[in-house]
Amino acid sequence: MTRRPSPVVVGLAIVAAAFLLLPLTGLVSRAPWSGAARELGRPEFRTALRLSLICSLGATAISLVLGVPLAMLLARHRFPGRRLLRGLVLLPMVLPPVVGGVALLTALGRRGIAGGLLHRAGIALPFTTAGAVVAGAFVALPFMVVTVEAGLRSLDARLDDAAATLGAGRWQTFRRVTLPLLAPSLWAGGALTWARALGEFGATITFAGNAPGRTRTLPIEVYLALESRPEEAILLSVLLLGVSLAVLLSLRGRWLGLP
């Protein structure tokens, strides 16, 4: 604000920006725009898009319901194993998604440690849309927990205490005080979670497989198209890129509390 940035900083920042921008420019420049309308009208594309929206929104919903309580516990309470739990939450972020998919198979597959019970109860997750939602939730949940936990930490916990002394119950305090203050973090966490789930590929194809109309989401469609119709793969990639970029721009740095 007060001083001009050093030329070294500016130079390296320009290199960084170019490094991020160049591959995207490559995609956009190679996309066969003339055939775009026809490609995007193909039923396979529309099916994959619909499925991608269902799976990513489903994963976001699960992350909201399960991730917010976990974030509250981590942000506001001290208990043994808290550090371990926080590390655990971050694990899906650093794990190769394919490994996540294998892990899900060994846990929730019909021969998995918990999947056997599900299987006997008539619930099958592998190779189903529900399985694709679960795979997305597994890799995207950390984004929700981390964002909401950071949001909670920046809130003044004494406001909750004040509400309590004024006679508000736990649920009322949460709904009328915590939740409204937390809204920006929830939006940011939701958007990041959704964007991550939308781009999810490795865990999905490993755990839920690839069945048109059930688990073949847009990223899997891109991967398959690359095998035989590279032009189409580029076009689909550009579309996915556009959607993700729109979401991230709409956040305007909100999750970091930036202006």
Added chain:
Amino acid sequence: MRTRFAVAVTCAVIASCTSAHLSDGARVRVFAAASLTDAFNELGRSSPVGVEFTFAGTPALLGQLRDGAPADVLATADEENMRKAIDGGLVTGATVLARNRLAIVVPAGNPAHVTGVADLARPGLKVALWAPEVPAGRYARQMLERAQVAVTPVTEEANVKAVVSKASLGEIDAGVVYVTDVKAAGAAVTEVGIPDAVNVMASYEVAMVASSKNKERATAFISFARGEVGRRVLADNGFDVVT
């Protein structure tokens, strides 16, 4: 201190350049179809020239070659893609290396009691196929057409090895794969044969990459792979070797 550091860095850079240059010149870079993974890795251990393998689906390898990836030898899992590579001026002098047959893979012990191709149409049976986009997926569909069996797969895998993996984890009841994949997976899976009358033969072809700067050694590797040792290794891995 500073100078010493600079000298050390310079030495390291020069050393890494030279060693990279040497290995580039010495090693034959082979782009091979994913289903050749085990056989070629074994072959590489007794090869007279140093080799470096890149395994992927055949169409992906072709795409990489088109984009200028440095390679000396291309081995495809089908004739069609090799023809594309020749037409595109990417490779020269293609010859048949081996053939591969299809088989049904089931989890060890065959819990769903799959006895043949016709069983794959059984309602409720979880069957995995390859996606039609990869050569192997086309072969599997040709076979099912010949056998007049209509299969609704629970998943269409894009990676040749993924079908066998899912069978060995017990998450599918059956899958159509290459004989060689079943062999490579060992005791975790069981093979159910497909009769020759309906089976489809995949033809593996090998060729020299046109832009190779290591043609002499590349030729040596191709001759080795097609020679006595190469044929034995390929046969051990379940391939039908051309005589």
